[in-house]
Amino acid sequence: MTDATLSPPRFRHLGLPSYVVLLVVLALVVSSVAATAPSADKLVRGITRLFAPSGLFTQMVPPDFSRIEPISWKLLETLQMAVAGCFLGLIFAVPFAILATDRLSPHPVVRSIARAVIALFRTVPDLVWAIIFIIIMGLGPAAGVMAIMVDKIGFAGRFFAEAMEETDPGPQDALRAIGASRLGVIVSSVFPACLPSFTATSLFALEKSVRGSAALGLVGAGGIGVDLKVAFDLFNYDEALAIILLMLALVIAVEQGSGWIRRKLI
Amino acid sequence: MNALILPSRALAGSTLVEPVLAVAGLTKVFSGREILQGLDFALSPGQSTALIGANGSGKSTLLRCLVRLVEPTSGRIAMLGQDVITLRPHELRRFRARVGIVWQRHNLVPRLSALSNVIHGVQARMSGPRAWFQSLAPADVRAEAMTCLARVGLADRASARVDSLSGGQQQRVAIARMLMQRPAFILADEPDASLDPQTGQEVMELLLGLVRQDGLSLLVISHRLEHTLAYSDRILGLANGRIALDLPTVQANAAALRRFFDHEGAA
Ligand SMILES: Nc1ncnc2c1ncn2[C@@H]1O[C@H](COP(=O)(O)OP(=O)(O)OP(=O)(O)O)[C@@H](O)[C@H]1O
Ligand SMILES: [Mg+2]
Numbered sequence: 001m002t003d004a005t006l007s008p009p010r011f012r013h014l015g016l017p018s019y020v021v022l023l024v025v026l027a028l029v030v031s032s033v034a035a036t037a038p039s040a041d042k043l044v045r046g047i048t049r050l051f052a053p054s055g056l057f058t059q060m061v062p063p064d065f066s067r068i069e070p071i072s073w074k075l076l077e078t079l080q081m082a083v084a085g086c087f088l089g090l091i092f093a094v095p096f097a098i099l100a101t102d103r104l105s106p107h108p109v110v111r112s113i114a115r116a117v118i119a120l121f122r123t124v125p126d127l128v129w130a131i132i133f134i135i136i137m138g139l140g141p142a143a144g145v146m147a148i149m150v151d152k153i154g155f156a157g158r159f160f161a162e163a164m165e166e167t168d169p170g171p172q173d174a175l176r177a178i179g180a181s182r183l184g185v186i187v188s189s190v191f192p193a194c195l196p197s198f199t200a201t202s203l204f205a206l207e208k209s210v211r212g213s214a215a216l217g218l219v220g221a222g223g224i225g226v227d228l229k230v231a232f233d234l235f236n237y238d239e240a241l242a243i244i245l246l247m248l249a250l251v252i253a254v255e256q257g258s259g260w261i262r263r264k265l266i
Numbered sequence: 267m268n269a270l271i272l273p274s275r276a277l278a279g280s281t282l283v284e285p286v287l288a289v290a291g292l293t294k295v296f297s298g299r300e301i302l303q304g305l306d307f308a309l310s311p312g313q314s315t316a317l318i319g320a321n322g323s324g325k326s327t328l329l330r331c332l333v334r335l336v337e338p339t340s341g342r343i344a345m346l347g348q349d350v351i352t353l354r355p356h357e358l359r360r361f362r363a364r365v366g367i368v369w370q371r372h373n374l375v376p377r378l379s380a381l382s383n384v385i386h387g388v389q390a391r392m393s394g395p396r397a398w399f400q401s402l403a404p405a406d407v408r409a410e411a412m413t414c415l416a417r418v419g420l421a422d423r424a425s426a427r428v429d430s431l432s433g434g435q436q437q438r439v440a441i442a443r444m445l446m447q448r449p450a451f452i453l454a455d456e457p458d459a460s461l462d463p464q465t466g467q468e469v470m471e472l473l474l475g476l477v478r479q480d481g482l483s484l485l486v487i488s489h490r491l492e493h494t495l496a497y498s499d500r501i502l503g504l505a506n507g508r509i510a511l512d513l514p515t516v517q518a519n520a521a522a523l524r525r526f527f528d529h530e531g532a533a
Contacts, residue, residue, distance in 0.1 A: 174373035174440075177335055178447055179363035180389035180397075188386055188398040189375045 056237060063245055064238035071227060075246055077141060078223035079254075081216070082209035085145040089152025089209075090202050096153055097160035103169060104186060118161070122154030126212045130221040141222030148209050148216070156205050163197035164190055199265055203258035210254045214247045285344070286311035286451060286483045287332070292341030294327055301327050303507030304341070309500075314477045314484040316494040316515070318526040319504035325487045328504065329453050332485075333365050334358060346450050363390030366449030368473070370456040372440040376429040380420060380439045383428055384411040387446025414442040418472060434465030441472060452476065454486040458493055466490070470497045491520060491527055 014022075038046070050057045098104050099114035129150050133143035171189045180188070191198075217225020224247060231240040285308035294302040301324040309315050319325050330336035332343060334350060343350040348361055374383045381400040388407050389397045396402055403411070415421045418438035423431060428439055437457060444452065454473060458466030474497045476482045488494050494501060494515075501518050503511030503526045511526065 168376075170369070170371055170373040171375045173335070174367070174369060175386060175389065177333065177362055177367050178387060178390050178443075179359040179361075180386070181393045184389045184393055184397060187395075188378075188382075188389070192375050192377045195377065 059235075059237040060241040062238065063242035064236070065242045067239060068242070068246075071224070071243060071246060074224045074227050075250055078213050078217070078225075078247075079210065079250060081141050081144045081223050082148060082206065082213040085148025085213070086152050086202075086206050086209040088145070089149040090156050090205060092149070093153045093156035093160055096157040097164060098186060100157065100161040101164045103172065104164060104182070104190065106182075114157075115161075118154055118157040120154070121150050122158060126151040127215065127219055130216045130219050134220055139220045139222075144213060144216040144221035144223055147221060148213060151212065152205050152209060155208060156201050159201040159204075160194070160198060163194045163201070167193040196266060200262055203262055207251075207255050207258055211251055214251070283310050284347075285309055286346060287485070288342075288344040289332075290342045292328070292331060292343065293339045294324070294331055294336065295339045296327075300507055302331070302338075305509055307502060307509055307512065309483060309485065311483050312477065312481045313499045314474055314486065314497060315500045315502060316498035317485060317487045317502050317504065318489075318494055318511075318523065320526060323504045323526075324507060325504055326455050329367075329455050329485070329487065332453065333362050333367070363447060364450045366444035366447050366452045368437070368441055368444060368452065368454040368457040370459045372428075372433075372436040374428045374436055374440055374443070377427060379425050380415060380428055380431065380442075381408070381411055381424040383439055384414050384442045384446050387411075387414070387443040390447040411442070411446055414445040415439070417445060418442045432465075434461050434468065437461060437465075437469050438472065441469070445476075450482065452482055452484045452486075454484065456487050456489060458488060458490060466493070473497070489527060491523060494518075494523065495520065 049055050052058065096114050096118055099106075099110050100118055102111065105111035105114065126147050129147035130143055133146040137143050137146070167190055171193070172185050175185045175189050213223050213225075214228075215225050217223040217227070218229050220226065224243060228240060228243045228247075231237070231243060288308040290306050292302055292305040293300060305328065317325050317328070327336055331338040332345060332350070334353075338351065341351075346361070346364055348357075350358075350361065353361055375386070379400060382398075385397065385400050385403050385407060388403075388411070392407070396404055396407065400408060400411070412421060412424060415424055418441050420435060420438055420442065423435065428436055431439065437460075441457075452473065457469050457473065461469060470486075470488075470493050473484055473486060477484045486498070488497075495518060498515045500514050501511065501523070502509055503523070505511075505526065511522070
């Protein structure tokens with residue numbers, strides 16, 4: 001006998017397929033942790049070693065800022081790589097995004113190609129792009145700038161396209177009905193509507209570029225990462241810590257600055 | 267150019283002057299449903315014609331077919347001396363430039379000023395950055411846009427962002443943008459629908475003024491019986507995919523029109 005005031009069951013009844021999926025996921029998690037995660041005693045030994053008299057931590061602290069001047073110059077180069085790569089990436093992301101947008105693309109085939117290129121640029125990590133560009137153009141910041149640019153075309157291309165896809169089609173159709181050209185429709189009606197979103201995406205891209213550019217030097221694509229790698233290779237752990245702290249300061253400064261601009265604009 | 271042979275029935279509806287719009291056998295099929303089942307009518311220039319009909323009777327579809335924003339399935343359209351159906355893409359663009367459209371929603375670009383939006387109308391005959399933003403527009407274009415804004419009584423709001431204007435003001439900016447096109451024919455799809463009665467009336471008066479003072483031709487869809495009677499010279503009623511009513515407004519009485527308005531009684 002059922003009571004009308006009976007509350008619904010606490011848990012929804014699951015069918016057999018749901019149990020199977022749940023079991024598979026559980027098995028995946030357990031086996032993955034068992035296969036790759038460090039065991040407890042290994043973790044403990046690692047931590048003891050870290051803080052031992054000759055351990056990494058002990059050698060890192062206090063940080064050695066004696067070479068602050070050359071390091072600062074490399075930090076500036078890192079920022080310049082990020083800004084240059086990000087700027088170029090954002091510029092090229094716009095046409096890619098337009099071609100990838102349903103309503104603005106001249107042809108479905110063009111749209112599919114543009115989307116595939118954006119996806120490829122986004123999916124391959126920037127370190128891999130850096131290695132590729134080092135092979136093409138040699139060691140140094142130029143390869144780093146190219147890697148950041150390609151990564152940003154992938155990142156911003158996707159978000160620019162999404163923003164344009166989401167705009168109200170009414171004003172665009174109205175301008176088309178006036179007889180405006182495709183470029184006229186895009187610049188005079190799509191861009192103004194997307195401006196806040198484009199700005200936010202661009203600032204995120206800059207933050208991402210600064211974070212990324214610090215690591216690019218590890219593979220030889222210019223910037224402060226080179227010095228970090230050298231410091232580690234030469235066991236100058238205290239200098240390595242100084243570099244890490246300065247990188248951190250740069251990233252935080254850029255994030256704060258871009259956050260401030262974003263709040264001003266929205 | 268005027269190789270179109272007009273059916274006599276279409277000619278009968280107009281006076282002896284060359285019609286500004288002649289439609290013959292116009293049909294439109296949407297996924298198997300024949301929304302327009304062979305329309306014939308012609309409009310004389312310098313007149314205001316009201317198009318009425320119940321929801322879903324195909325009024326908007328007809329309007330869009332006239333400028334091929336929707337491609338007609340079959341039939342012929344002659345408008346402003348052009349055979350609309352056979353226009354090639356670049357000719358179609360030039361033809362559309364001469365037809366001003368007022369939509370139910372104003373369809374202005376938000377975040378831009380009223381002046382920039384009005385200047386967009388010049389894209390009908392000019393392309394490039396000078397037609398995109400008021401800051402880049404040449405002096406004569408700005409002056410003409412200001413005249414258009416003054417025409418709709420909004421010269422003092424030229425630099426206001428359009429999303430800060432009221433619904434009626436936005437619709438008037440949209441009309442100013444349309445005037446910037448220097449149109450010869452105006453199509454209006456329920457320009458009064460999203461406005462309160464007073465504001466809707468002002469917009470309709472504005473449109474009728476363009477007919478009376480500037481000699482433009484107007485085809486306007488309205489869902490308001492009193493607007494249909496007050497602001498048109500002729501009434502076309504659409505029902506079941508056909509022109510079911512065609513008479514001069516002076517001969518129309520409210521009772522005969524009611525069946526074309528959903529909210530006025532039975533369909
Ligand atoms: N793009 C389209 N695809 C398929 N069917 C459509 C399309 N546009 C309109 N229709 C259909 O055609 C019919 C007529 O639509 P239309 O918008 O022309 O009517 P209307 O008379 O303007 O109605 P309302 O008074 O509601 O504005 C409707 O049944 C609609 O569902
Ligand atoms: Mg409609």
